Amino acid sequence: MTSLDEGLLQWAVDKALEVGASYAEARYQRDVTSGVILRNARTVGVGSEVREGIGVRVIVNGSLGFAATNTLTREGVERAVMAAITRARATASLRKTPIEFSDERVGRASYEVAVKRSLGDLTAETLTELGKRLTETINSSVKEVKVPAVMFQAGTRLQEKLVINSDGAVIRSVVPRVTAFINFVLAHPQKGTLQRTVEKEASGGAELIDSWRLEDVVSEEVSNLEKVFLKGVEPPKEPIDVVVGSEVVGLLVHESAGHPMEADRILGREAAQAGESFVKPDMIGKYRIGTKYATVIEDPTIPGSNGYYLFDDEGVPARPRYLYKEGIIYEPLHNRHTAKLMGTSSNAAARAMDYASEPIIRMSNTYLKPGDMSFEELIEDIKLGVFIKSYMEWNIDDMRWNQRYVGLEAYMIRDGELAEPIRNPVLEITTKGFYSNIVGVDKHLRFYPGTCGKGEPPQGVPVWFGGPDVRLAKIRLGVIA
Amino acid sequence: MVTALELAESVLKRLEGRFDDVAVLVRQRDCVMVKLWNTEPSVTQSWIDAKVSVLVSRNGRVFSTELSVGDPDAVDNALRNVGEILTKLEPSEIYAPLPEPAEFKPLEGLVDQNVLKAMEEPGKYVEEMIDAALKEGAERVAGTLVFGRMAKALATNKGFRGMEEGTEVEAYLRAFKGEFSGHWAHGSRVLDVNALREVGRRAGMYATITNSKADFTPGKYDVILSPLVVGNLIDTIGWMASAMAVMMGFSMFMKVKPGDKVGSEAVTIIDAPRDTELAESTAFDDEGVPTKDKPIIKNGVLVNILHNTGTAKKMGTESTGNAGWLFPTPWNLHVAPGNVKSEEELISELRNGVIITNNWYTRLQNYVEGIFSTVSRDAALLVKNGEIVGHLGRIRIADRFANLLSNWELATKETHKIRWWEVETPTKAPYALIRQVNLTKPPI
Incomplete structure (x- = not known):
């Protein structure tokens, strides 16, 4: 199934053990991407990328070493094994306590995402035609404004992995993905510009492109955003009920529940890069972060999802994890190292971007649990409020506490109904401020794709984040200066 | 081991004549990175690999590919259908023929032998950074130290040939004292132990610069x-x-x-x-x-x-x-x-x-x-x-x-x-x- 047989990897693991490793893991990974880039309906770039190689990870003298090579011969792999061993050994004296992994029942398994149509159907020609149609749709959807720039990027990604470790894991997987990215700028002589990005990505085959109905999506977006652009007013200055749309909720739970619940951040491993966490080990299972609606789930096993996998890169079987459960900080994401440190079991969060990356704790698909109300029911008793449907700018501090989302498509709510558009409302709020002010959630669970960045060197991995529309009580919004 | 330029020329040889433009860019690296966590190494990572990037064009139609392989045959295999793909593309809006080779003035002093030696003993330089931060009163540190050797080579069917080798040092440290922290960073081609110490010193200095908190109004x-x-x-x-x-x-x-x-x-x-x-x-x-x-x-x-x-x-x-x-x-x-x-x-x-x-x-x-x-x-x-x-x-x-x-x-x-x-x-x-x-x- 994968392009490499087990022999070379098993040899690498055996070699590492022979020269002194107490744990060894060899992962073959091949990531093939291809795609097109258009600007204003004209081709700018067509290309592909193949990243293929082996990453070796060892524990030697209590020190963790990783080395990667793309010379897939016994000599090349041996050089990587020895680099991992000798360079880890060279820093072992600086460790106060040895690195150990939790004991796990690792798997011997093979899985592949089935596609209805081959990725090969999405040729450069096909994608170029799609980009041209979408650009034409955008240009024909505006009434008064100009569209000075439309960027379209689309392509396919095929990820093959084979993981073998000295605890007996043998995991093969094949996950194809399809991706589309559209960015457009609307311009008006007096109003300036407005910019929007629409992204789609999921695991599956060429059938995904049609299922996304991209022409309908961009047509509706452009039409709505032109109104926001030309007629948008400032949001109210006083505290009001704010309904945060699922697109914003998805990102918000990724940033303020997913990241702070990564055990490596909690323990400080990412302190100098992506930061630490407001969550401390003694808060787990006890600390109330929000109302009963604050349930955030992390689930790699959702079929068709962007963050899909069934076994992690340490060979541990995947399952859903409840990061926050009914308002309580509940279960961090673990790999085998943090699990050992915190006296628990791994919940299979170790993932590597490519062969040249060490497996670290990553999110997969993170979402806020939906309820059973309709959107109309969620807003029906709001006298004066704001609905923030989409965003562009966002960020959050390195403890995952102080965050900001700047709305793009947004509306006033008056007497229980959506009213006039609002321009650039700013939701600047703490993590507790958000989760403890949730007073309702609707039933519409929607997912959005992202590439989550973490690690050193930085690793971007595909994820989904999602949620329903969420109602917050008495929030003071800002506005772009 | 073949040099980056030999690899680039080998790939170019297989492709030139089939396209109007061919450029082959090879990047090789041998790097070590020590990552620190709670004042001790969390992982020591190494990369020994090569990346071959190829650009080809015919009649203004352009295709580029990036391959993490070190073998010309693998590049050849990956590009065997490109001629056919190009016939189905429209010309690129930003196509321009690759330039005729111009004289370039090589840069001197890109390789520091001390960096190459340090790659096999990064621990002692990590200690220098840590010590400098702790001397300022920091309680714990996290950070990264990278030593690397990179080679880059470019060969084009217009006759350009160029190769450069260089070393790299990247160092940054975050120092903590209680709820406060400081951070500093340094990047260079040469190993300067004083600069590494300065990373630790400044990180420690900002972590300990004051114990007070102040109120903030937006x-x-x-x-x-x-x-x-x-x-x-x-x-x-x-x-x-x-x-x-x-x-x-x-x-x-x-x-x-x-x-x-x-x-x-x-x-x-x-x-x-x-x-x-x-x-x-x-x-x-x-x-x-x-x-x-x-x-x-x-x-x-x-x-x-x-x-x-x-x-x-x-x-x-x-x-x-x-x-x-x-x-x-x-x-x-x-x-x-x-x-x-x-x-x-x-x-x-x-x-x-x-x-x-x-x-x-x-x-x-x-x-x-x-x-x-x-x-x-x-x-x-x-x-x-x-x-x-x-x-x-x-x-x-x-x-x-x-x-x-x-x-x-x-x-x-x-x-x-x-x-x-x-x-x-x-x-x-x-x-x-x-x-x-x-x-x-x-x-x-």
Whole structure:
């Protein structure tokens, strides 16, 4: 199934053990991407990328070493094994306590995402035609404004992995993905510009492109955003009920529940890069972060999802994890190292971007649990409020506490109904401020794709984040200066 | 082991004659990175690999590919269908023939033998950084130390041949004391143990600079930005100076043109590929065009958009030697120093305001308008009457790049060589004083 047989990897693991490793893991990974880039309906770039190689990870003298090579011969792999061993050994004296992994029942398994149509159907020609149609749709959807720039990027990604470790894991997987990215700028002589990005990505085959109905999506977006652009007013200055749309909720739970619940951040491993966490080990299972609606789930096993996998890169079987459960900080994401440190079991969060990356704790698909109300029911008793449907700018501090989302498509709510558009409302709020002010959630669970960045060197991995529309009580919004 | 140029020529030989343009770019690396966690190594990572990038064109139709393989046969296999693919493409909007080879002046001193030795014993340099931070009173540290050797070679069917080898050092440390922290970074081609110690010392110094906290009210403040913050924000501005960012609608320079005023006279930003102290120094770009140092912004005036031959042809100008086949980028960035003798003197000039020593997560609401925000991390300090009075916690700059450049008033004489997670382009930057910057924090 994968392009490499087990022999070379098993040899690498055996070699590492022979020269002194107490744990060894060899992962073959091949990531093939291809795609097109258009600007204003004209081709700018067509290309592909193949990243293929082996990453070796060892524990030697209590020190963790990783080395990667793309010379897939016994000599090349041996050089990587020895680099991992000798360079880890060279820093072992600086460790106060040895690195150990939790004991796990690792798997011997093979899985592949089935596609209805081959990725090969999405040729450069096909994608170029799609980009041209979408650009034409955008240009024909505006009434008064100009569209000075439309960027379209689309392509396919095929990820093959084979993981073998000295605890007996043998995991093969094949996950194809399809991706589309559209960015457009609307311009008006007096109003300036407005910019929007629409992204789609999921695991599956060429059938995904049609299922996304991209022409309908961009047509509706452009039409709505032109109104926001030309007629948008400032949001109210006083505290009001704010309904945060699922697109914003998805990102918000990724940033303020997913990241702070990564055990490596909690323990400080990412302190100098992506930061630490407001969550401390003694808060787990006890600390109330929000109302009963604050349930955030992390689930790699959702079929068709962007963050899909069934076994992690340490060979541990995947399952859903409840990061926050009914308002309580509940279960961090673990790999085998943090699990050992915190006296628990791994919940299979170790993932590597490519062969040249060490497996670290990553999110997969993170979402806020939906309820059973309709959107109309969620807003029906709001006298004066704001609905923030989409965003562009966002960020959050390195403890995952102080965050900001700047709305793009947004509306006033008056007497229980959506009213006039609002321009650039700013939701600047703490993590507790958000989760403890949730007073309702609707039933519409929607997912959005992202590439989550973490690690050193930085690793971007595909994820989904999602949620329903969420109602917050008495929030003071800002506005772009 | 074959050299990067031998590999590039070997791949080129198999492809030339089949296409109008062929360029083969090979990058080889042997690097070691020690990552620190709670004052001890969390992992020691090594990379020994090669990447082959190939660009081919026929009748203006262009295809590029990047392959992490070291074997010419594998490249050949990966490209066997490209001829057929090209027939189905439309010509690229930014196609320009690869340039005829021009004489380029090689850069000297890109390899430091001390870095090569240090790759096998990174532990002792890690200890130097840690010790310097602990001496300042820090309780624990985290960070990264990288030593590496890189080779780059380019061969084109127009006859260009070039190869460079260089070493790299990247070091950064975050020091903690209680709830406070400090951070510093350094990036260079040479091993300078004093610079590594300085990373630890400055990180420790900011972590321990005061034990007090100060209240914060959102609003406009006069602000000193450290070289780390200047580096981060200039990184974004440098990226937006790419002609492709301008064409795609991802640039604040979309609404202006060279010659227009975009900042105060104190602002000069230079793309400096020939600065051999910085790790992306190079004598030729990815198309074989000789590189040159040139201002992006000089004394507040936009001077250069960064081009490859394709974007230059599209915009009716010349390549600036910044290819990227698709996306031109700056190599190294210099932010011009000012006249202020020391950081202390800059704080005196500030009198009342805020010092932001580090930041991350810079994101834009609108690239064309340059509307952005970024969050402080580590020490953000309130200054009253020229004295540091306390930590403000994590605050946010939420403003427009145009305002920052216009309100840029003073900078220190000394610049610092910065590269880390949040400053990807190697940068020399001073401390800068900027007036009336919008700062925010959540109300709840």
